[in-house]
Amino acid sequence: MTVYRADRALICLLIAMAGAEVQENLSPGCKQFLYMGTLPRGLEEQSFKKICQFYAGKPRFVTLYDTFSHIPVYSAYTFKRSDGSKRADVPWMYEPQLSTVSDSRVMQQLPSENVQRSLEAAQAVLDDYSETVIFERGQLNPDEHQAHPDDKAATYTLTNVVPRAREFNIGPWKKHESTIRRRLNNYCRGTAYVITGVTTSGHTIRRQNVNRLGIPSYVWSAYCCIDFDHNAPHSERSKFPAFAAHGLNDSENNKVQEMAVQQLEDFLKRVTYVGSSFQIFHDNCVPPSSANGALHLP
Numbered sequence: 001m002t003v004y005r006a007d008r009a010l011i012c013l014l015i016a017m018a019g020a021e022v023q024e025n026l027s028p029g030c031k032q033f034l035y036m037g038t039l040p041r042g043l044e045e046q047s048f049k050k051i052c053q054f055y056a057g058k059p060r061f062v063t064l065y066d067t068f069s070h071i072p073v074y075s076a077y078t079f080k081r082s083d084g085s086k087r088a089d090v091p092w093m094y095e096p097q098l099s100t101v102s103d104s105r106v107m108q109q110l111p112s113e114n115v116q117r118s119l120e121a122a123q124a125v126l127d128d129y130s131e132t133v134i135f136e137r138g139q140l141n142p143d144e145h146q147a148h149p150d151d152k153a154a155t156y157t158l159t160n161v162v163p164r165a166r167e168f169n170i171g172p173w174k175k176h177e178s179t180i181r182r183r184l185n186n187y188c189r190g191t192a193y194v195i196t197g198v199t200t201s202g203h204t205i206r207r208q209n210v211n212r213l214g215i216p217s218y219v220w221s222a223y224c225c226i227d228f229d230h231n232a233p234h235s236e237r238s239k240f241p242a243f244a245a246h247g248l249n250d251s252e253n254n255k256v257q258e259m260a261v262q263q264l265e266d267f268l269k270r271v272t273y274v275g276s277s278f279q280i281f282h283d284n285c286v287p288p289s290s291a292n293g294a295l296h297l298p
Contacts, residue, residue, distance in 0.1 A: 020048075020298070021050075022049050022050065022051055022097050022098060022182045024053065025123065026039070026050060026052060026060075026062065027052065029052070029058075029059045030052035030059045030062050031192030032059070032078070033059075033061050033076050033077050033078050033193070033282045034062065035121060035193040035285060036077055036144075036281075036282040036283070037172035037298075038281075038282040039062075039064075039076075040074070040076075040195060040278070040279065040280045040281075041132035041208060041277055041279040042272075042274045042275035042276070042277045042278030042279060043055055043064065043073070043274060043275070043278070044275075045275065046073075046273065047068075048064045048065060048067075048073055049064070049065045049067055049096060049098060050062065050064055050065075051063040051064075051065050051098070051116070051159055052158070053095075053154055053156035053157060053159070053291070054154075055073075055150055055151075055153055056153075056154075058150070059077075060077070060150070060151055060154035060155075061075055061076060061141050061154065061155075061160075062074075062075065062076045062077070063075045063140075063141075063159050063160060064076075064197075065098070065123070065159050067098060067122040067123065067215065069119075069163045069164070069204075069213065070123055070124040070128070070212060070213050070214065071124065071161075071198065071213060071214045072140055072159055072160060072161075072162060072197070072198070073197055073198065074099060074140060074143040074195050074196060074198070074298040075140035075160050075195070075196055075197075076141075076147070076193070076194070076195045077141040077146075077193075077194055078191055078192065078193055079145050079147065079150065079180075079181075079188070079191075079192035079193075079194050079223065080146050080147040080151060080182050080282055081146060081147060081184075081185050082144060082146060082147045082181060082185070083280070084144045084178060084181055085144070085220050086143050086144060087143050087149060087152040087153055087156075087239070089155040089193045090152070090153045091156070092126055092137070092157070092158055093156055093157040093158065094119055094125065094157070094158060094159075095123060095125065095157060095158075095159045096119065098119075098123050098159070099175030099226050101123065104200040110117060116236050122211055123158060123159060124158045124159075124161075124212070125158065126158070127199050127207060128205060128212045128213050129163070129205075129213075132140070132163060132205055133253065134165055134166060135163035135164060135165060135166065135205065135215065136163070136164060136169055136217070137158075137161040137162075137164075138161055138162055138163070138164030138169045138173070139155050139156075139159070139160055139161050139164075140160055140162065140197065140198075140219075141160050141194075141196065142155065142156050142177050142195040143155045143179065144177055144178070144181060145159065145180075145181060145194065151232070151289070153285075161214050162198050162213075162214075162216050162219070163213050163216070163218070163249075164219065164249055165249050165250050165251045166251070167250075167251040167252075168219075168248070168249055168250060168251065168254040169245065171254070172254050172255055173219060173247055173254075173255045173256060175256070176221070176245055176247065176256040179270055180194075180221070182297060183239065184223065184225065186229075186236075187228050187229040187232040187236050187237070187240065188225040188226025188227070188228050188229075188240075189227045189228055189229060190225060190226065192223050192224070192225040193223065193224045193225070194221065194222070194223045194224075195221070195222055195223075195280055195281075196219070196220070196221040196222075197219075197220055197221075197280055198216035198217075198220070198249075199216060199217045199218045199220070199268065199271050199272040200215075200216060200220065200273075201214070201215050201216060201217035203215045203250075210296055215249070216249045217248070217249060217271070218246050218247065218248055218249060218271065219246065219247055219249055220243055220244065220245065220246035220247075220264055220267075220268065221244065221246075222242065222243070222244035222245075222261050222264055222280050222281070223242060223243060223244075224241060224242045224261075224281045224285035225240060225241055225242070225260065226241045226285065226286075226287045228241060231234070232267075233272055239258070241285050241287075242261045242281060242284070242285035243258060243259075243260065243261065243262070244258070244260065244261045244280070245257060245258045245259065245264070246258075246259075246264060246267060261280055261281065261283065261284065261285065264280070265278055265279065274277055
């Protein structure tokens with residue numbers, strides 16, 4: 001695996017109206033992005049940071065962040081019906097609360113190199129991506145899955161992106177995101193809960209001879225929508241209430257494969273550090289009223 005270096009430069013961006021809150025126990029406002037208000041099970045032993053991602057004074061989604069590899073483990077969000085447009089006028093943002101003690105959720109301009117160094121200790125900065133020819137910033141919560149301008153803007157934080165191989169990012173994974181957007185737009189009648197994450201490879205992007213960014217081996221995603229169109233074509237109805245996918249984060253052989261959520265869980269148990277009890281959605285996205293009966297008509 002080739003690694004990359006970037007020349008160090010002081011980056012100063014004026015970033016307004018955004019913030020993050022690192023929480024040991026998620027507040028009710030952030031649990032709204034999780035099915036039954038429950039985080040994926042089986043990662044409790046890992047020393048990751050739970051971030052309640054705020055923008056314009058409101059929580060927008062949840063991220064589990066690895067401050068050692070400087071990439072998110074996953075982002076959890078609710079899908080909003082969308083035409084798939086991107087919001088390209090938003091600057092990339094940082095989450096200062098990962099590095100400093102602050103009572104404010106509002107992001108600020110980086111005023112000094114010392115603050116920049118403090119920030120780099122716990123998270124990625126733009127310098128880390130500046131000369132990665134093969135890899136580019138790939139959002140786990142994509143702005144195409146959001147509708148309101150503020151929800152779209154909130155996805156442009158470096159705690160929501162991982163290094164994705166360019167061919168994979170603009171090819172198979174982009175196609176998959178569009179497929180899921182159309183499916184949920186057309187057939188999900190209620191709230192769709194989505195969790196998108198990565199597996200680690202052990203390879204890194206380096207800067208000034210320092211390991212800076214973990215490079216994911218796979219990107220995976222799963223959704224849960226218990227209120228869906230029972231008259232949808234069988235090819236689509238069979239993918240409710242929950243379905244999943246993964247794809248190899250590489251420039252070749254990177255086809256995205258869809259599968260049942262339980263199949264994805266079994267795959268992740270084999271290739272990453274999740275525990276044997278790993279479960280993405282509470283009770284496998286089976287609503288309580290359906291636990292003892294048929295979930296939907298054939």
